Amino acid sequence: MKRVINELIYDTDTANFIMRVILAGETTLWRTDNGNWFLSTATSDYGPEKIEPLTKSGAMNFLILNSEVLFKKYFPDAQLA
Numbered sequence: 812m813k814r815v816i817n818e819l820i821y822d823t824d825t826a827n828f829i830m831r832v833i834l835a836g837e838t839t840l841w842r843t844d845n846g847n848w849f850l851s852t853a854t855s856d857y858g859p860e861k862i863e864p865l866t867k868s869g870a871m872n873f874l875i876l877n878s879e880v881l882f883k884k885y886f887p888d889a890q891l892a
Contacts, residue, residue: 812851814862821849821862829885832877840865840873842885 813822826841826849836854843849848870850863865873871889874882882889 812860812862816862816864819847819864821847821864823851823862830874830878830881840870842870 813820813824815821821841821843823839823841826843829840829842831837831839836852838850838852841849841851848865848867850865850873851860852863853860871882871886874885
């Protein structure tokens, strides 16, 4: 799936899959080769899949809440406040 958001193309076919979380729907975290993070979300009612760009902090929050192992892999230099 491709979407243009703020003049950037987000494409799940070319981005790097990071992880998937399944709750009421399916949310997948992606990272582009340019280092941009985004989520794709598919709902359980078969509606259109949505793409949401994330800041670095947004990606950090998503990973720390869902996978400490992947958080440490992608943000090894993260510092405590």
